[in-house]
Amino acid sequence: MSLGPYASFIVTSYALVTAVVLILIIWITIDHRRQKQRLRELESSGVVRRSGRGVADIR
C-alpha cells in the first residue's frame, strides 16, 4: 500500500484520531475508578446512601 506524496498528512490524521480516541477511553476509565474509590472512602467513613446500596453493588 503506497500512500504517495501526501503520506505524512494521511498518517498524521490517523495517528491523531487514534491518540484522541485513546485519551477519551483512558480518561473515562480513570474517572470511573476515581469515583468508585471516592464512594468506597465515604462508605468506609460511615456515610451510606438512604437505599443502603453501596459501591459493591456497582460493577
Next chain:
Amino acid sequence: MTLIDLANPTRFLTLTARLLPWLAAATAILLLIGLYQSAMAPDDYQQGATVKIMFIHVPNAWLSMFVWGVMSVAALGTLVWRHPLADVAAKAAAPIGAAFTFLALVTGSLWGRPMWGTYWEWDARLTSVLILFLMYLGLMALWRAVEDPSRAARAAAVLTLVGAINLPIIKFSVDWWNTLHQPASVFRMGGSTLDRAFLIPLLVMALAFSLLFVTLHLAAMRNEILRRRVRALRLMQAAQVTQSSQRSA
C-alpha cells in the same frame, strides 16, 4: 425492562454494566474491519491516497453534529420533563462531542492542505464547525462554573437548544454559500455520488464511530451518576458533622 425503568439511575447502572462489554467488543471489531477496508480502498483518480482521510474525517464530522443533536434532545428532557438522566446524558456527551469536532476540524485541515492548498479558509462550513467546537467548550466551562448540578443543567440546556440553530447552518452551509468544501455526496436526493469502493468503508467507519460514541457516552454517564452520588454523600457527611458539633456545643 421498559424505557421508563431507565429513569432510575440504579437500573441504568445495572443495564450499562451488562451492555458496555458487548458494545466495546462490537466497536473494536467494526473499527478493525473499517480500518482494513480503508487501507485496502483504491486511490481516487483526483485525490490519490489522500481520499483515505475521508474515512476518518467524515464520521467525526457527522458525529460532531449528531452529538449536539443528542444533547439537544437531552436538553428538552431537562427543561420539559425534568428527566433524572437527561442532564447526566447531556453533560456526559459534551466532552466526547468536543473531541469529535476537534478531530473533524484537524483531519479536515490535514486533508485541505494537499487538496485545496491551504489548511484553513474562513468559509461558511469551516467557520460554522469551528463555532460548534467553541460552543462545546463553552458548555463544558458552564458546567464547571456552576456548582449545583441541577442549576447548571438548566442553564446548559438553554444554551444547548440555542446552539442547535447552528446544526442546519453547518449542514446547508455548502448549499447556501460559496465554499471550498464539497457539497453533500453521501446522503442526498438522487443517491450517493460516491463509488461503492469508497462508500462501503465510509459507512462501516461511520457505524464504528457511532458505536464508539454510544459506548463512551454510556460509560461517561455511569461516571457522572457516580460523581453525583459522591457529591450527595459528601453533603450528607457535612450535615452530620454540623449536627454533631451543634449537639456538643
